[in-house]
Amino acid sequence: MSAATTLPPAEVTKRRARGGRLSALVTRVWLIPVVVAAWEIGTRQAASAYFPPPSQIVARAYELWFSGPAAHLFLTDDALGDFLPSLARLFGGWAVACVLGIGLGVALGRSRALAGYIDPLVEFGRAIPPPALVPLFIVIFKLGTEMQVATIVYGVIWPILINSIDGARYVDRLHMDTAEVFGMGRAQRLFRIILPAAGPKIFAGLRLSVALAVILMVLSELVGSTDGIGYQLSYTQMNFDLAGMWSVIVLLGVLGLVLNASFLAVERRVLSWHRRARQTT
Amino acid sequence: MLDVVNLRHTYGQGPSAHHALGGIDLKVAEGELVSVVGPSGCGKSTLLRSIAGLIEPTDGHIRIRDGHVTGTPGDLAVVFQDYSRSLFPWMTVGENVALPLRRRGMGRAARRAAAAEALAEVGLPGAEAKYPWELSGGMQQRVAIARALAYRPTLLLMDEPFGSVDAQTREDLEDLVLKVRELHRMTILLITHDIDESVYVGDRVVVLTKSPARVAGELSVDLPFPRDQIATRELPAFVHLRAEVGRLVRAKEPLPPFHASQQA
Numbered sequence: 001m002s003a004a005t006t007l008p009p010a011e012v013t014k015r016r017a018r019g020g021r022l023s024a025l026v027t028r029v030w031l032i033p034v035v036v037a038a039w040e041i042g043t044r045q046a047a048s049a050y051f052p053p054p055s056q057i058v059a060r061a062y063e064l065w066f067s068g069p070a071a072h073l074f075l076t077d078d079a080l081g082d083f084l085p086s087l088a089r090l091f092g093g094w095a096v097a098c099v100l101g102i103g104l105g106v107a108l109g110r111s112r113a114l115a116g117y118i119d120p121l122v123e124f125g126r127a128i129p130p131p132a133l134v135p136l137f138i139v140i141f142k143l144g145t146e147m148q149v150a151t152i153v154y155g156v157i158w159p160i161l162i163n164s165i166d167g168a169r170y171v172d173r174l175h176m177d178t179a180e181v182f183g184m185g186r187a188q189r190l191f192r193i194i195l196p197a198a199g200p201k202i203f204a205g206l207r208l209s210v211a212l213a214v215i216l217m218v219l220s221e222l223v224g225s226t227d228g229i230g231y232q233l234s235y236t237q238m239n240f241d242l243a244g245m246w247s248v249i250v251l252l253g254v255l256g257l258v259l260n261a262s263f264l265a266v267e268r269r270v271l272s273w274h275r276r277a278r279q280t281t
Numbered sequence: 282m283l284d285v286v287n288l289r290h291t292y293g294q295g296p297s298a299h300h301a302l303g304g305i306d307l308k309v310a311e312g313e314l315v316s317v318v319g320p321s322g323c324g325k326s327t328l329l330r331s332i333a334g335l336i337e338p339t340d341g342h343i344r345i346r347d348g349h350v351t352g353t354p355g356d357l358a359v360v361f362q363d364y365s366r367s368l369f370p371w372m373t374v375g376e377n378v379a380l381p382l383r384r385r386g387m388g389r390a391a392r393r394a395a396a397a398e399a400l401a402e403v404g405l406p407g408a409e410a411k412y413p414w415e416l417s418g419g420m421q422q423r424v425a426i427a428r429a430l431a432y433r434p435t436l437l438l439m440d441e442p443f444g445s446v447d448a449q450t451r452e453d454l455e456d457l458v459l460k461v462r463e464l465h466r467m468t469i470l471l472i473t474h475d476i477d478e479s480v481y482v483g484d485r486v487v488v489l490t491k492s493p494a495r496v497a498g499e500l501s502v503d504l505p506f507p508r509d510q511i512a513t514r515e516l517p518a519f520v521h522l523r524a525e526v527g528r529l530v531r532a533k534e535p536l537p538p539f540h541a542s543q544q545a
Contacts, residue, residue, distance in 0.1 A: 174363055178359075178361070178369075181359045182384070184384070192372075196371040273412060274370075277414040
């Protein structure tokens with residue numbers, strides 16, 4: 001008889017659950033080291049200048065960005081000079097898009113008359129691919145931060161706007177009736193009823209927009225910039241620093257992952273009522 | 282206290298228009314509990330929504346304490362049938378109960394205390410930190426009642442408040458309404474499609490006809506207080522009243538008036 005069968009049933013399930021979690025983690029991540037190893041071996045074998053092995057990319061990334069003094073959290077001046085402006089544009093553009101998108105979206109969602117006028121414009125606006133407007137923004141704002149922020153705002157506002165309209169439009173009528181009966185004012189209705197009720201939809205839009213914001217940040221910096229992560233990408237490419245270019249690509253992947261994970265963590269907190277309410281009903 | 286005069290309401294226009302209310306007259310005195318009963322789909326909810334100021338009636342007048350109702354009156358609370366949609370799932374039970382009290386000019390601590398007191402009154406002491414969806418249907422409706430109680434309305438409207446709970450819970454909630462009404466001397470207008478319930482909780486039962494609804498008849502309920510789910514329901518007077526209301530609801534000829542002294 002094996003040891004497990006003599007354990008009390010509760011203990012067996014607990015162990016199984018623990019083992020289950022560990023094996024679930026292993027099944028989720030085992031492929032990553034395998035792919036990296038295969039990539040390393042493959043690129044070394046091929047010895048192509050365009051495809052440096054991962055070890056070389058990591059070394060180059062360390063050299064470029066992470067070999068700075070301890071006082072700067074080991075970041076080099078290059079890293080500070082590239083990351084900070086990029087992140088500022090990314091978050092600045094995203095924040096402006098959030099405020100505009102949610103504000104306009106809720107207003108449009110709550111007013112049928114307004115929505116009737118604006119809906120066709122929204123549909124048209126979102127059909128224009130954001131890169132198509134970059135030349136226009138360059139003319140209006142000249143090369144620089146303003147043009148880049150404008151590109152990001154224009155590109156990411158649509159999912160926020162459309163989801164906010166949708167969320168605000170379909171607030172349960174009984175919620176609004178209850179607010180009316182108990183005499184809640186406009187501000188209280190907006191912040192305590194409409195925004196929380198539309199929250200799940202709004203967050204779905206925000207999550208899409210975070211991913212779009214990274215794309216548009218890189219795009220706007222590739223086209224016209226003298227600093228930033230996107231600029232670093234084209235700079236390394238022009239100087240035939242292929243390992244450096246790959247470092248930027250990997251860095252952007254990591255940035256996207258980190259942003260998405262942090263966003264999900266915030267969403268889980270803010271919408272915990274929604275997740276748990278759905279589990280119980 | 283509440284005076285409804287010739288209230289009419291029509292949804293839509295032209296041939297597809299639906300005449301929900303066809304001229305309703307209704308008076309509710311201070312401290313009275315009036316049940317309004319009628320066949321389903323007869324416009325009971327339209328009546329309640331008009332009094333609550335949620336819809337503007339096509340014609341007629343509603344006065345609460347000599348003030349005309351235009352928009353939502355400030356001294357009125359409603360308990361809706363669908364508690365799961367009337368309570369806000371993103372707020373705790375305590376926040377749900379305390380939310381309308383801001384309008385009463387109460388500070389945070391006073392609001393919290395009032396919410397705790399109201400929850401204790403409906404038999405949910407210490408439930409403040411729970412979320413509505415963590416509670417059973419009957420408990421959620423208790424929260425909705427607590428929210429109305431804490432608001433201290435002069436008029437409480439209840440729209441089929443026990444229509445979505447099981448029979449046992451329904452009886453408990455009926456007794457709860459009678460208890461809090463006794464405690465706060467509140468004026469209550471309760472809408473129901475349940476004939477037994479209308480007699481059991483009411484001081485007076487108003488029966489509506491099919492739509493367009495009018496008042497088919499009124500019966501004064503002279504049953505002793507405190508009412509008891511078993512003892513009250515087996516009184517001959519209760520049985521008779523129930524039959525009488527049933528006849529009015531089904532639009533049959535009424536019996537000659539019943540006097541409790543004839544029996545017993």
